[in-house]
Amino acid sequence: MYFKNNFKKSKNLLVAEDILFIFILSLFILLSGTYKSQYKYLFFFCIMTTTISQGKRRGLILSYISSAIILSIDLTFVSNLVVNTYFENDLVLSVGFIIIAWILGEHVTFESNQVELLEMELQMLKLKEDAKTTIELLNETKEHNKFITEFFCNISHELKTPLNVIFASLQMMNMYNESTEEKIIEKRRKYLQIMKKNSNRLIRLINNLLDITKLDSGFITLHMENGNIVYLIEDITMSIISIAESKGIDIIFDTNVEEKLMAFDGDKIERIILNLLSNALKFTDRGGKIYVTVLDKVDNVEISVRDTGVGIPDDKKEIIFGRFMQVDKTLKRNNEGTGIGLSLVKSFVELHEGKIILKSEPDIGSEFIIILPVKQANNSLGANEIKKDITDRINIELSDIYTE
DSSP states (O other), X not given: OHHHHHOTTOHXXXXXHHHHHHHHHHHHHHHTTGGGOSGGGGHHHHHHHHHHHHOHHHHHHHHHHHHHHHHHHHHHHSTTOSSOHHHHHHHHHXXXXXXXXXXXXXXXXXXXXXXXXXXXXXXXXXXXXHHXXXXXXXXXXXXXXXXXXXXXXXXXXXXXXXXXHHHHHHHHHHHTTTOOOHHHHHHHHHHHHHHHHHXXXXXXXXXXXXXXXXXXHTOOXXXXXXXXXXXXXXXXXHHTHHHHHHTTOEEEEEESOSOOEEEEOHHHHHHHHHHHHHHHHHTXXXXXXXXXXXXXXXXXXXXXXXXXXXXXXXXXTTTTTSTTOOOOHHHHTTOOOOSOHHHHHHHHHHHTTOEEEEEEETTTEEEEEEEEXXXXXXXXXXXXXXXXXXXXXXXXXXXXXXXX
């Protein structure tokens, strides 16, 4: 980010960064199971950031190199198969690389041409009012481009930070690989936990970005099934009590009814509640409380997640659900993120034809109220089918909650 902002004319530095990132990703693919690795999908972000910052041609070149690396690994390590399904799947992935680079490249070219056109019009205009209007349009275009660039730089940072931590942990484990001392074994366990936590951070980021893309493309649909939504919310809440206790925070669950059968998408509701609980845990100090409440209002169900945390200022309430928006760094308190979590929450709630309401006061706390209409689906889930092992999903959604 520092080099891209301050040394834009030094293309060699940008190329060196891309080469280093591709080398690290290729190394992770080889270390984590070659052709079976999911790290190959991270090439998407390297291609996107390069295309945004350096243009279409450089992005296409990087997409060709990434495709060649992945396909070569498939042919090398799975050459004994009659039908190389890994190669076929990654061939489609490679086409995706090229399409992403092409589309983003066209967008960058178009935006660049628009800026140049506006600048030319500004120079040609003589009248003061026309010049003022053109300047405003130019500033809006530049602000839009700055917004896109900052977002992709943020994404690049969010990706590279856990990757660097994982890579450093691997190096430390290699140093202790041959030792059988109990202290060294404990250190290896520690580094494994660090690697797992940062891998979950990467998975969460990728899942959120993929969901944002699917929402924009209209590819996300709900899988509505009848079930006891009170049971589901309570189960999710109880599953994170140990994490809350480790941070010195109490979680209280309450409801005015033990059972409420209605149609909902269990996975989406789970993502909604875990995201809200994650935010509550991040912004609530030790000794604070989090209240989760489910109220049956006959025609709708009201789900509330309230905390006694830092709260949100009035001037930030309007943007809190916006795409890629975050509250001031003073409120973030070193909690990093891309600012797309609450945007996804709002989208998932609206897919259920519901709405979400925010009530918050600085230094008092925040409350997110979700109102879902009660509907019935053709198929139903039994109580045992609703209860699932959500440990892995909790580890992913709460991956940026660091317990003491």
